[in-house]
Amino acid sequence: MAEPTRVLVTGGAGFIGSHLVNSLLDSGYAVAVVDNLTTGRLRNLSHQATFHHAALNDARIDQIIQRERPEIVFHLAAQSSVRQSAVDPVADADSNVLGTIRLISAAASEGVAKFIFSSTGGAIYGNPETIPCNEDTPVHPLTPYALSKHVGELYLELFNQTYGLDYTILRYANVYGPGQNPHGEAGVVAIFAGMMLEGKRPNIYGDGLQERDFVYVSDVVAANLAAIRRGHGRTYNIGSGERVTIGRIYSLLQDITGFDQEPAYRPRRAGEVLNIALDSGRAARELGWRPQVSLEEGMRLTIDHIRDSQARRNSRATAVPERRRP
Ligand SMILES: NC(=O)c1ccc[n+]([C@@H]2O[C@H](COP(=O)([O-])OP(=O)(O)OC[C@H]3O[C@@H](n4cnc5c(N)ncnc54)[C@H](O)[C@@H]3O)[C@@H](O)[C@H]2O)c1
Numbered sequence: 001m002a003e004p005t006r007v008l009v010t011g012g013a014g015f016i017g018s019h020l021v022n023s024l025l026d027s028g029y030a031v032a033v034v035d036n037l038t039t040g041r042l043r044n045l046s047h048q049a050t051f052h053h054a055a056l057n058d059a060r061i062d063q064i065i066q067r068e069r070p071e072i073v074f075h076l077a078a079q080s081s082v083r084q085s086a087v088d089p090v091a092d093a094d095s096n097v098l099g100t101i102r103l104i105s106a107a108a109s110e111g112v113a114k115f116i117f118s119s120t121g122g123a124i125y126g127n128p129e130t131i132p133c134n135e136d137t138p139v140h141p142l143t144p145y146a147l148s149k150h151v152g153e154l155y156l157e158l159f160n161q162t163y164g165l166d167y168t169i170l171r172y173a174n175v176y177g178p179g180q181n182p183h184g185e186a187g188v189v190a191i192f193a194g195m196m197l198e199g200k201r202p203n204i205y206g207d208g209l210q211e212r213d214f215v216y217v218s219d220v221v222a223a224n225l226a227a228i229r230r231g232h233g234r235t236y237n238i239g240s241g242e243r244v245t246i247g248r249i250y251s252l253l254q255d256i257t258g259f260d261q262e263p264a265y266r267p268r269r270a271g272e273v274l275n276i277a278l279d280s281g282r283a284a285r286e287l288g289w290r291p292q293v294s295l296e297e298g299m300r301l302t303i304d305h306i307r308d309s310q311a312r313r314n315s316r317a318t319a320v321p322e323r324r325r326p
Helices: 015-026 060-068 082-087 089-109 144-163 188-197 217-226 246-257 281-287 295-318
Strands: 006-010 030-035 050-053 072-075 114-120 167-172 174-176 203-205 214-216 234-238 264-266
Touching: 006 015, 006 060, 015 030, 015 217, 030 060, 050 060, 060 089, 072 089, 082 089, 082 144, 089 114, 089 144, 114 144, 144 167, 167 217, 174 188, 174 217, 174 295, 188 246, 188 295, 203 246, 214 217, 214 295, 217 234, 217 281, 234 281, 246 295
Parallel strands: 006 030, 006 072, 030 050, 072 114, 114 167, 167 234, 174 214, 203 264
Antiparallel strands: none
8 A cells, every 4th residue: 555645534523533633634644524523523623634524324425435535544433422322222323333334335435445443442342251351352242332333343344355445443442531522432531530620529330449441542543543554454452451440540530630529429330341451462563552651641631631621611701701992
């Protein structure tokens, strides 16, 4: 494949997508974005990207791909809330299954060289027998969201075998960082931090001993960039491998924000994964990818960002409107 210059990012106005778009623009790519702005925001998106306000399952997707002629498609657009997928599994499948099939199919017919798919390592394995789990651990989705992601993976395998579409699947752990949507797959850091900084007491669902694997957003972006040239037809876990309890996240954030109240404990939610951590050894060996940002450093960067945005919001709200001249 010659040096790719044109890329398409679906979900580019979202949390991870907007970080990826900035990084691709910085590296000199011409970036087009498709986003329906359900959870994404235009203010997240650089003016240097070409924006298409469209849903994945919109018939215009084929024309957008024909017009933009991307060499690489980064597919991040998704109904990204695990909880919402249980409330409305049909809408979840509409976006994550049918929308993904439409995009894969358009990419294959338009000769896209590589399709890089954002899947989930945090949800796809369910409650595995051994932790950390690697990519050979059997998948066991416990929610419509996790299942819809796995179906997307299977379609990619099929389009690869039958029509030769090259792909890499990236199964992320819990991604966190500046600009995170608190309603997404793993919004706990954004939710806790935002509430603590406003002096509000966050809820913990369950006993707080459930373990998760947290990976900082710039590391996830780096995995996407590494997949441009490597990992053909392969699936990778993208996580830190570190097992961190939700209770520990709470106290780390307390230390950084100075918030001194205990959490309010609520009953565990149905379908919630109990403990998960990912073995990303394959990504290290084949993509040369390793997480670079420690949990403490990532949390600090995230809190700094939330503090800045809250301060900007407050100053806008309290700004005295300029008086009209008599
Ligand atoms: N955040 C995490 O911890 C995490 C973990 C594993 C996997 N992922 C996956 O990574 C991707 C990005 O997640 P995120 O956290 O940035 O979520 P996000 O909700 O911030 O971003 C998703 C983006 O997709 C757009 N979108 C949603 N449905 C769409 C549709 N049908 N058509 C067009 N655009 C649509 C939204 O407006 C939003 O901009 C998602 O596929 C998500 O499932 C995220």
